[in-house]
Amino acid sequence: MLTNPETKYRPFNAFPFPERTWPNKTITQAPIWCAVDMRDGNQSLINPMDHDRKIKFFNLLIECGFKQIEVGFPSASDTEFNFVRHLIENNLIPDDVTIQVLTAARPELIERTFEALKGAKKVVIHVYNAIAEIFRRIVFNKSQDEIIEMSCNAAQLVSDFCEKNPDTHWTFEYSPENFSLAEMDFAIRICEAVTNVWKPSEQRPMIINLPSSVESSTPNIFADQIEYFCTHFTQRDKVCISVHPHNDRGTAIAAAELSLLAGADRIEGCLLGNGERTGNVDLIILALNLYSQGINPNVDFHDIKHVAAVVKECNELPVHPRHPYVGDLVFSAFSGSHQDAIKKGFQTRQKQEHSYWEMPYLPIDPADLGCSYEAVIRVNSQSGKSGSAWVLQQNHGIELPPHLQREFSNVIQEKTDQSGHELTPAEIWSTFREEYGLTGQNKLTLQEFNVEQNSPNNTKLKLALNIDGKKTTMIGEGNGVLSAGTAILKEKTQVDFRIEEYTEHTLGKSSDSRSISYIKCSNKKGESCWGVAIDNDILGSSLKALLNAVSKFIK
Ligand SMILES: CC(=O)SCCNC(=O)CCNC(=O)[C@H](O)C(C)(C)COP(=O)(O)OP(=O)(O)OC[C@H]1O[C@@H](n2cnc3c(N)ncnc32)[C@H](O)[C@@H]1OP(=O)(O)O
Numbered sequence: 138m139l140t141n142p143e144t145k146y147r148p149f150n151a152f153p154f155p156e157r158t159w160p161n162k163t164i165t166q167a168p169i170w171c172a173v174d175m176r177d178g179n180q181s182l183i184n185p186m187d188h189d190r191k192i193k194f195f196n197l198l199i200e201c202g203f204k205q206i207e208v209g210f211p212s213a214s215d216t217e218f219n220f221v222r223h224l225i226e227n228n229l230i231p232d233d234v235t236i237q238v239l240t241a242a243r244p245e246l247i248e249r250t251f252e253a254l255k256g257a258k259k260v261v262i263h264v265y266n267a268i269a270e271i272f273r274r275i276v277f278n279k280s281q282d283e284i285i286e287m288s289c290n291a292a293q294l295v296s297d298f299c300e301k302n303p304d305t306h307w308t309f310e311y312s313p314e315n316f317s318l319a320e321m322d323f324a325i326r327i328c329e330a331v332t333n334v335w336k337p338s339e340q341r342p343m344i345i346n347l348p349s350s351v352e353s354s355t356p357n358i359f360a361d362q363i364e365y366f367c368t369h370f371t372q373r374d375k376v377c378i379s380v381h382p383h384n385d386r387g388t389a390i391a392a393a394e395l396s397l398l399a400g401a402d403r404i405e406g407c408l409l410g411n412g413e414r415t416g417n418v419d420l421i422i423l424a425l426n427l428y429s430q431g432i433n434p435n436v437d438f439h440d441i442k443h444v445a446a447v448v449k450e451c452n453e454l455p456v457h458p459r460h461p462y463v464g465d466l467v468f469s470a471f472s473g474s475h476q477d478a479i480k481k482g483f484q485t486r487q488k489q490e491h492s493y494w495e496m497p498y499l500p501i502d503p504a505d506l507g508c509s510y511e512a513v514i515r516v517n518s519q520s521g522k523s524g525s526a527w528v529l530q531q532n533h534g535i536e537l538p539p540h541l542q543r544e545f546s547n548v549i550q551e552k553t554d555q556s557g558h559e560l561t562p563a564e565i566w567s568t569f570r571e572e573y574g575l576t577g578q579n580k581l582t583l584q585e586f587n588v589e590q591n592s593p594n595n596t597k598l599k600l601a602l603n604i605d606g607k608k609t610t611m612i613g614e615g616n617g618v619l620s621a622g623t624a625i626l627k628e629k630t631q632v633d634f635r636i637e638e639y640t641e642h643t644l645g646k647s648s649d650s651r652s653i654s655y656i657k658c659s660n661k662k663g664e665s666c667w668g669v670a671i672d673n674d675i676l677g678s679s680l681k682a683l684l685n686a687v688s689k690f691i692k
């Protein structure tokens with residue numbers, strides 16, 4: 138039996154901070170990014186990355202334009218240690234990239250970490266220890282002062298190692314782990330103490346990284362914590378403030394964005410949000426959120442499918458089809474009213490005078506991420522007339538007349554209702570061809586024709602037809618080719634019909650483009666049929682479309 142939550146859980150103990158200013162701010166520029174996939178991401182994998190997967194991930198992060206990359210926890214294992222050595226010894230770190238490594242505040246781990254870093258050009262040396270009350274009590278059994286002493290001793294040791302390795306450009310980073318669970322004044326006190334040991338300067342800059350190691354509150358509270366820290370930390374101008382949001386409540390993105398309003402300069406996270414438990418904040422989402430607001434994120438995801446494929450391979454984890462910007466379904470509309478709006482959006486875009494992206498239901502242009510427009514509309518039983526019309530337009534250049542869109546949509550609806558499945562573009566195309574006579578398997582097929590224009594209002598047409606396999610030649614007259622054809626077909630088939638609608642256009646833009654004609658005929662019983670045909674010339678396509686429509690009246 139479940140216990141009542143009120144007897145088991147307590148609400149987050151937020152602190153009052155009415156001086157907050159972040160709600161009135163907006164984000165105007167990208168933060169400094171640090172990708173921690175190869176450390177925080179890696180430590181959460183079922184099978185941590187081996188050397189080859191790490192190299193692949195490192196190269197991907199460089200391709201995407203990350204300039205700070207946490208490459209590992211060198212004291213954790215030989216794989217981690219050797220990987221860092223491999224990068225340094227083989228000169229694999231571009232000059233504009235700084236590697237970052239993590240160590241706990243333990244002397245033997247710090248020593249091993251510096252061994253791994255010998256000969257590196259630029260390094261962020263990142264030290265952490267947990268500071269929240271529950272960790273002080275349960276994990277360390279230490280008082281606040283003892284925890285400060287542990288951090289400062291570690292900071293001093295790090296500083297000594299840096300002094301001994303002056304050829305490397307060092308940046309210090311300190312993370313008061315589980316900052317967001319800690320008492321704010323204690324977090325500030327411990328960071329002031331570490332800063333006093335490190336004495337940051339231009340030569341030895343310092344980052345204070347404020348993690349929500351376990352996300353435990355709503356994102357506005359995290360933003361308050363960040364603003365409180367930034368406004369109460371006495372050496373704010375000497376340090377870069379970084380955040381490291383985890384996603385336990387599913388709000389890491391919001392927490393990261395609000396923390397930028399609250400004063401953070403830098404964000405640590407992972408591609409696709411990999412990381413401990415529910416993951417770290419997803420850097421792809423954050424960057425593309427900025428991009429779609431007209432802010433240059435300073436990282437490049439122009440081929441998002443490639444990025445996702447490498448991340449999937451290295452992490453051995455799947456990507457959810459609804460994952461923002463990346464999932465297979467995020468640029469696809471199945472539902473009719475969405476499809477209609479998107480189709481109209483693309484039509485409007487061809488005529489619009491400005492270049493801004495204004496597209497119903499598509500907050501970002503899929504083409505900017507290397508995705509095609511083909512899949513923005515997919516067809517199932519939730520779809521409407523614009524769905525199948527879009528598929529024909531995108532794949533075959535076909536511009537269905539509005540009434541035919543409606544009629545074809547009913548045909549497709551019947552199929553999707555029956556099958557319960559999506560119809561692929563190939564299935565939609567073959568249904569269209571069968572339905573409107575484009576397969577060439579009709580009662581009436583055209584062999585040859587000849588047109589004589591006797592006067593502006595008199596056309597003589599000679600048609601060589603195949604009717605149910607038998608060849609017949611007939612002659613008829615009318616005020617145009619279609620009326621002459623109608624006269625011939627009425628006589629030959631004994632069907633009393635008339636042409637209700639006729640449209641044609643070229644398929645493609647070159648001089649040898651083919652023509653497509655659409656004809657709707659109705660008979661005395663009030664039945665109507667559409668025929669469609671494609672031919673090298675417009676007379677051929679219109680006569681064939683007529684035959685295709687009339688064929689349907691012949692049982
Ligand atoms: C929030 C984070 O993601 S922090 C990063 C966490 N990442 C990892 O742990 C991955 C890499 N880690 C490892 O491979 C291993 O933990 C190692 C090799 C580094 C260390 O392994 P071990 O020596 O077995 O230590 P273990 O992992 O059990 O750590 C627990 C000990 O470290 C202490 N400790 C934990 N964090 C810290 C810290 N930041 N600073 C100082 N001591 C710490 C604990 O109090 C405990 O000490 P105790 O045994 O005296 O009680």
Ligand SMILES: CC(C)C(=O)C(=O)O
Nearest residue numbers: 265312314348350381
């Ligand atoms: C080491 C720190 C930054 C960390 O990974 C966390 O707190 O989640």
